[in-house]
Amino acid sequence: xxxxxxxxxxxxxxxxxxxxxxxxxxxxxxxxxxxxxxxxxxxxxxxxxxxxxxxxxxxxxxxxxxxxxxxxxxxxxxxxxxxxxxxxxxxxxxxxxxxxxxxxxxxxxxxxxxxxxxxxxxxxxxxxxxxxxxxxxxxxxxxxxxxxxxxxxxxxxxxxxxxxxxxxxxxxxxxxxxxxxxxxxxxxxxxxxxxxxxxxxxxxxxxxxxxxxxxxxxxxxxxxxxxxxxxxxxxxxxxxxxxxxxxxxxxxxxxxxxxxxxxxxxxxxxxxxxxxxxxxxxxxxxxxxxxxxxxxxxxxxxxxxxxxxxxxxxxxxxxxxxxxxxxxxxxxxxxxxxxxxxxxxxxx
Amino acid sequence: xxxxxxxxxxxxxxxxxxxxxxxxxxxxxxxxxxxxxxxxxxxxxxxxxxxxxxxxxxxxxxxxxxxxxxxxxxxxxxxxxxxxxxxxxxxxxxxxxxxxxxxxxxxxxxxxxxxxxxxxxxxxxxxxxxxxxxxxxxxxxxxxxxxxxxxxxxxxxxxxxxxxxxxxxxxxxxxxxxxxxxxxxxxxxxxxxxxxxxxxxxxxxxxxxxxxxxxxxxxxxxxxxxxxxxxxxxxxxxxxxxxxxxxxxxxxxxxxxxxxxxxxxxxxxxxxxxxxxxxxxxxxxxxxxxxxxxxxxxxxxxxxxxxxxxxxxxxxxxxxxxxxxxxxxxxxxxxxxxxxxxxxxxxx
DNA sequence: GTGAAAGCGCTAACAA
DNA sequence: TTGTTAGCGCTTTCAC
Numbered sequence: 001x002x003x004x005x006x007x008x009x010x011x012x013x014x015x016x017x018x019x020x021x022x023x024x025x026x027x028x029x030x031x032x033x034x035x036x037x038x039x040x041x042x043x044x045x046x047x048x049x050x051x052x053x054x055x056x057x058x059x060x061x062x063x064x065x066x067x068x069x070x071x072x073x074x075x076x077x078x079x080x081x082x083x084x085x086x087x088x089x090x091x092x093x094x095x096x097x098x099x100x101x102x103x104x105x106x107x108x109x110x111x112x113x114x115x116x117x118x119x120x121x122x123x124x125x126x127x128x129x130x131x132x133x134x135x136x137x138x139x140x141x142x143x144x145x146x147x148x149x150x151x152x153x154x155x156x157x158x159x160x161x162x163x164x165x166x167x168x169x170x171x172x173x174x175x176x177x178x179x180x181x182x183x184x185x186x187x188x189x190x191x192x193x194x195x196x197x198x199x200x201x202x203x204x205x206x207x208x209x210x211x212x213x214x215x216x217x218x219x220x221x222x223x224x225x226x227x228x229x230x231x232x233x234x235x236x237x238x239x240x241x242x243x244x245x246x247x248x249x250x251x252x253x254x255x256x257x258x259x260x261x262x263x264x265x266x267x268x269x270x271x272x273x274x275x276x277x278x279x280x281x282x283x284x285x286x287x288x289x290x291x292x293x294x295x296x297x298x299x300x301x302x303x304x305x306x307x308x309x310x311x312x313x314x315x316x317x318x319x320x321x322x323x324x325x326x327x328x329x330x331x332x333x334x335x336x337x338x339x340x341x342x343x344x345x346x347x348x
Numbered sequence: 349x350x351x352x353x354x355x356x357x358x359x360x361x362x363x364x365x366x367x368x369x370x371x372x373x374x375x376x377x378x379x380x381x382x383x384x385x386x387x388x389x390x391x392x393x394x395x396x397x398x399x400x401x402x403x404x405x406x407x408x409x410x411x412x413x414x415x416x417x418x419x420x421x422x423x424x425x426x427x428x429x430x431x432x433x434x435x436x437x438x439x440x441x442x443x444x445x446x447x448x449x450x451x452x453x454x455x456x457x458x459x460x461x462x463x464x465x466x467x468x469x470x471x472x473x474x475x476x477x478x479x480x481x482x483x484x485x486x487x488x489x490x491x492x493x494x495x496x497x498x499x500x501x502x503x504x505x506x507x508x509x510x511x512x513x514x515x516x517x518x519x520x521x522x523x524x525x526x527x528x529x530x531x532x533x534x535x536x537x538x539x540x541x542x543x544x545x546x547x548x549x550x551x552x553x554x555x556x557x558x559x560x561x562x563x564x565x566x567x568x569x570x571x572x573x574x575x576x577x578x579x580x581x582x583x584x585x586x587x588x589x590x591x592x593x594x595x596x597x598x599x600x601x602x603x604x605x606x607x608x609x610x611x612x613x614x615x616x617x618x619x620x621x622x623x624x625x626x627x628x629x630x631x632x633x634x635x636x637x638x639x640x641x642x643x644x645x646x647x648x649x650x651x652x653x654x655x656x657x658x659x660x661x662x663x664x665x666x667x668x669x670x671x672x673x674x675x676x677x678x679x680x681x682x683x684x685x686x687x688x689x690x691x692x693x694x695x696x
Numbered sequence: 697g698t699g700a701a702a703g704c705g706c707t708a709a710c711a712a
Numbered sequence: 713t714t715g716t717t718a719g720c721g722c723t724t725t726c727a728c
Contacts, residue, residue, distance in 0.1 A: 011495060011496060013704090013705055013706085014705060014706060014707095015705075015706090021713075023715085024714065024716075025706080025714045025715085025716095026707080026708080026714075026715060026716080027714060027715075028707070029707060029708085030707095030713090030714085032706095032707095033707080033708095037713075037714095038714085039713060039714085042713080052447075054491075054495055056467075056470050056471055056495060057471045057705090057706090058471070058473065058704085058705050058706070059471045059472040059473055059708090060408045060409075060411040060412040060417070060472075060473050060704085060705080060706090061408075061412050061705035061706040061720090062705080062706055062707080063408040063706095063720095064408040064409050064412050064704090064705080064706075064707095064720050064721065065706045065707045065708085065720050066408070066708090066720085066723085067703075067720075068705080069408070070468070070472070071451070074452075078437065078647070079427060079433050079436050079437050079440065079452075080430070080433045080434040080436070080437035081428055081433075082428070082433065082632075085427050085428045085429075085430065085433040086428040088425050088427050088428070088452070088455060089701060090429035092427065092452060092453075092454055093454075101451050101452075101453065101465075101468060101472070102451065102452050102471075103419070103449050103450065103451055103452070104422075104427075104436070104440060104449075104450050104451070104452040105440075105449065106437060106440055106441075119404070120418070120449060121449075122404050123404055123405045123406070123407045124407045124418070124419070124449070125407055125408050125410075133703090140615070143402075147358075147359060147402060147404060149360060150360055169718080196710090205710070219600065226689065258636055264727095273630070284430075284633060284726075285632060285633035285636055288633055288637055289604050289636055289638075290634070290637075290638035301428070314715085335726080352720080361720090361721055361722085362721060362722065362723095363721075363722090371698075371699085372698065372699040372700075373699085373700095373721090373722080373723090374698070374699060374700080374723080374724080374725095375697085375699075376722085377722070377723060378697090378698085380722095380723095380724095381723080384697075385698095386697070387697060387698090387699085390697080390698080405721090405722085406722070408720085408721085408722090409720070409721035409722040409723090410721080410722055410723080411704095411720080411722090412720090412722075412723095413703080413704050413707065413721075413722045413723045413724085414704090414722080414723060414724095417702075459697090471707060525712085591723050662712095684706050697725085697728100698727105698728085699726100699727085699728080700725105700726090700728100701724100701725090701726095701727105702723105702724090702725090703722100703723095703724100704721105704722085704723090705720105706713100706719100706720085706725105707719095708717100708718095708719100708723085709714090709716105709717090709718090710715100710716085710717090711714105711716075712713105712714085712715075712716090
């Protein structure tokens with residue numbers, strides 16, 4: 001018995017297997033890692049010993065020695081948010097195909113948590129990190145990368161060639177939403193905005209689409225991050241009081257569209273008769289709202305998968321950072337329709 | 349340069365810090381693990397060296413030597429399913445409080461995947477495993493536990509005292525759903541069942557409630573696991589053709605309630621006028637359906653948290669396995685109402 | 697308050 | 713085809 005060392009594990013280790021099978025440790029290791037190099041009879045004997053003793057490989061020792069982990073990290077806002085949950089699932093599936101497991105880190109838009117988890121993942125020696133970064137700059141992410149842990153950024157274009165990134169073209173998404181309403185004949189639009197980079201890009205797309213059409217007006221209303229029922233209802237109130245009355249409203253996401261829809265209906269403003277409503281994301285509930293919500297779909301599962309593909313490519317010899325940009329897709333449902341031309345309408 | 353060893357890491361290690369700070373490795377280790385035992389000036393010197401060299405602890409080495417990991421595993425059906433996503437979040441939050449990270453494993457009701465992930469987690473030397481087990485028996489789970497990895501079972505009562513478990517009293521849930529309809533005055537009920545242990549318990553609850561009321565009839569219709577639109581619609585067709593006509597339908601979960609609701613409405617059967625509909629789970633979309641769905645809420649976030657509490661308690665000295673049973677809660681919304689007494693109604 | 701030394705379980709270079 | 717050996721980076725016991 002050594003005078004040092006941690007609590008003696010009851011688990012059989014590789015040395016014990018070697019003993020029982022009557023071979024050396026390297027042979028056991030070879031049975032595990034290069035089975036073909038071992039003679040059939042020897043291999044069988046070793047495998048028998050493993051089965052008999054219920055051998056379980058020690059991943060920590062393996063990682064320490066081989067220098068490479070079988071885990072990747074996935075940092076996102078919140079797994080319980082269906083958008084991120086599906087993204088995570090895409091990542092998990094692709095990682096599993098590469099025989100990697102996924103550490104899940106919900107960061108909650110808190111920079112402190114992000115730093116904390118980055119550090120933990122780094123200490124863990126993860127094979128790589130998928131991250132939906134929060135906060136303005138990417139310095140801490142770049143530091144981690146500089147110290148040797150591959151990082152792929154999701155949901156934020158990185159511009160330069162410093163990092164791989166997978167993202168959705170939200171500007172296009174905004175354009176699609178606005179163009180849909182304009183094509184239907186709407187002239188007075190509202191964009192209900194939130195806070196955040198990706199949301200700003202949607203706004204830019206909406207603006208662009210409106211700008212290219214003549215005689216169209218866009219009113220922008222911004223609700224704070226994590227706005228509650230009342231704050232959103234105040235926004236609906238503002239929408240209801242706008243003159244001339246808007247006939248098309250674009251919400252920066254589906255989540256917000258729900259209370260907006262309810263607020264409008266409660267005020268006797270029918271959707272889509274009086275106001276056409278467009279969401280963003282195509283979350284599962286969008287299709288079952290009444291009326292079913294027209295929205296812009298971001299391919300979240302695919303985004304997670306693609307980001308993982310990028311991460312895996314980082315391990316290849318002559319890797320060059322690149323960026324994948326997904327195109328969102330307009331999903332037309334019953335919450336949008338052509339505007340009624342009413343009373344004061346001069347045209348037609 | 350040694351003739352052996354893995355690719356030389358560029359990361360500074362504890363030995364290098366010791367060198368730079370002019371102390372021994374044990375002192376550096378103490379700065380990390382028992383800061384109070386080190387003299388202030390020494391500690392400062394060591395910390396400076398760490399900051400300067402961008403030192404990151406090697407978790408693998410730590411785990412190998414100390415024998416204890418900072419990771420727990422969470423095995424569930426599918427993270428992209430909102431029920432499990434919120435459960436996972438509950439677990440993640442509680443684990444984070446104990447300074448543990450969470451490995452996420454979506455098992456997809458596939459026993460093979462379950463076995464695979466169990467093995468991987470075991471090799472990883474995780475601190476413990478939370479599992480929503482699939483398949484009939486728990487032998488592989490018990491084996492893992494026997495080899496020294498703590499396991500907590502979620503969503504399945506284990507009866508004996510072999511394992512900790514956290515679960516929801518689904519029998520009570522079934523009773524609540526049925527009793528609600530019975531209390532409203534419904535006499536002809538349908539339970540739309542799926543496959544699975546927890547679903548069977550809901551069924552039992554429904555049966556019990558109906559059995560305690562006189563002159564009430566229950567029809568059970570079962571749809572296969574992962575039923576598609578058409579299979580569910582076939583079930584709706586059967587419901588529509590039942591005579592005497594049922595006035596109350598309980599779906600085994602909210603997911604199924606959506607196509608059922610749509611199927612009923614498409615056939616001109618109004619909810620709740622002609623049929624009252626009850627779901628199960630209270631998923632986020634239940635509240636925004638038209639009409640908003642009466643359902644039975646399972647506290648999923650809390651379930652994840654509680655399971656984690658059980659897992660953490662496993663590490664304590666004189667631990668005894670126990671089981672936590674959550675009570676589900678009836679959430680009454682607009683999809684249920686008293687039945688209309690129509691034509692052939694003799695009573696009243 | 698600090699240091700020397702042993703060794704966790706494994707892999708990989710090399711020798712046999 | 714198999715065995716010998718060194719050592720990954722850390723913690724821990726014990727001596728000073």
